[in-house]
Amino acid sequence: xxxxxxxSKNRLVNWFKFSSxxxxxxxxxKLIPFFWILTxxxxxxxxxxxxxxxxxDAVQGQAYRIIFIHVPASWMSMFIYLVMAAWAGLGLIFxxxxxxxxxxxxxxxxxxxxxxxxxxGAFWGKPMWGAWWVWDARLTSELILLFLYLGFMALQAAxxxxxxxDKAGAILALVGVVNVPxxxxxxxxxxxxxxxxxxxxxxxxxxxxxxxWGMLLxxxxxxxxSIAVGLMRVRTIILxxxxxxxxxxxxxxxxx
Amino acid sequence: MSALLxxxxxxxxxxxxxxxxxxxxxxxxxxxxxLFPLGIGADPALLRKIAPGVIWxxxxxSTLLGLHRMFAADDADGTLEQIVLSPQPLVLLITGxxxxxxxxxxxxxxxxxxxxxxxFDLDLSSLLVLMAxxxxxxxxLSLLGSIGAALTLGVRxxxxxxxxxxxxLYIPVLIFGAGAVYASSVGLxxxxxxxxxxxxxILALAFVPWVSAAAIKIAIE
Numbered sequence: 001x002x003x004x005x006x007x008s009k010n011r012l013v014n015w016f017k018f019s020s021x022x023x024x025x026x027x028x029x030k031l032i033p034f035f036w037i038l039t040x041x042x043x044x045x046x047x048x049x050x051x052x053x054x055x056x057d058a059v060q061g062q063a064y065r066i067i068f069i070h071v072p073a074s075w076m077s078m079f080i081y082l083v084m085a086a087w088a089g090l091g092l093i094f095x096x097x098x099x100x101x102x103x104x105x106x107x108x109x110x111x112x113x114x115x116x117x118x119x120x121g122a123f124w125g126k127p128m129w130g131a132w133w134v135w136d137a138r139l140t141s142e143l144i145l146l147f148l149y150l151g152f153m154a155l156q157a158a159x160x161x162x163x164x165x166d167k168a169g170a171i172l173a174l175v176g177v178v179n180v181p182x183x184x185x186x187x188x189x190x191x192x193x194x195x196x197x198x199x200x201x202x203x204x205x206x207x208x209x210x211x212x213w214g215m216l217l218x219x220x221x222x223x224x225x226s227i228a229v230g231l232m233r234v235r236t237i238i239l240x241x242x243x244x245x246x247x248x249x250x251x252x253x254x255x256x
Numbered sequence: 257m258s259a260l261l262x263x264x265x266x267x268x269x270x271x272x273x274x275x276x277x278x279x280x281x282x283x284x285x286x287x288x289x290x291l292f293p294l295g296i297g298a299d300p301a302l303l304r305k306i307a308p309g310v311i312w313x314x315x316x317x318s319t320l321l322g323l324h325r326m327f328a329a330d331d332a333d334g335t336l337e338q339i340v341l342s343p344q345p346l347v348l349l350i351t352g353x354x355x356x357x358x359x360x361x362x363x364x365x366x367x368x369x370x371x372x373x374x375x376f377d378l379d380l381s382s383l384l385v386l387m388a389x390x391x392x393x394x395x396x397l398s399l400l401g402s403i404g405a406a407l408t409l410g411v412r413x414x415x416x417x418x419x420x421x422x423x424x425l426y427i428p429v430l431i432f433g434a435g436a437v438y439a440s441s442v443g444l445x446x447x448x449x450x451x452x453x454x455x456x457x458i459l460a461l462a463f464v465p466w467v468s469a470a471a472i473k474i475a476i477e
Contacts, residue, residue: 144427147424148424151420151421151424154417154421155408155411155421158411158412164474164475164477167474168474171403171467172403172421175467178463179425179428182428183424183425183428186431186432187427187431189435190431
């Protein structure tokens, strides 16, 4: 027992210290500009590569370039759901207020990414397949992911008591995480059985190195953007929920 | 075990005292399925093709109708608190409520389905497959639905919100259930679908009562 105590004292950073909104709020405020700068840097580099360096695709011409927005948005929409559920689970286990606030802050960003992915997918699909929408497994499961985000947000918005909203949302997010692979595979099998594979999204053509770099840089840009916006949102939520506390009243931005 | 049976008995008794609610859900099932031929046209070949999907979607919706009743009335009159406080394990009692819901809202669909299937010109073997998929699938619907019912307990706009939360989770059941009937109606092997439906049922039975019990405790506290 004493050993573990010593251990936690000897660590450089005690992570639980940051689970208090009062300590986290200023730290997040300092981190936000840093992540915005990274967003701008990665975005500039990624866009430069994707528009000026990456070659024109042999089959798809210029229109393929939407991939540099579309694929990062899809990745982020899935990844943010996992992160959101992880925060929600932490909140449920450790009963930390901040974890639930993080989950609440991330949900709209994830929903936005899922929407962006569907939207850019439609723009990409129209010139390539001649259709805005195809009942492909990936498209369908992305749509369902958007529904899961909307359900999470609707549940949190409908419950007045924030503590109950946090816990109910956490349960829903965890149930969703278990269901996402089941839904994905069921949609995939449904798709292969019900339709001839008129469009194959799964066989990615061998990609030029520069295209891959553009995509990775854009993914990093989206990642940093999500963190920056997530921190900004969580700061707002902290102010909203902790409005009754002294430390919030002492803040310069609140006093003025 | 006797607590489980007592809970099932109690819920069924309550339903029998007020039959109209249950009958409404069943009537809804029949009306919705009957609307499709009216909207699409009475071409038998087309009807045979859409029958599995239509019947399954109608089954999902009519199961939803009865879900808000699972905990809401007990919550309103304070029974649910007593259930949570009782010395019996909450998971067991919740399971009892889910089973009662299935007997009231799921089982009648299994029995009604062949009649609807005949309207859609399904052959005998497809009808049997339809009944079997509903028998395996509707308990999963009741189980998953109990999570939604528990999470939206006493929330404003609860039942609409519940559909929004639960319907996406129903998609795998819909796909495998309708897929099995469709496969059998075009002469393909449907055993794979049954294995998957069975797997969903086992998974749901193993985990959902605990999740619902946790959600009830959150709603009550």
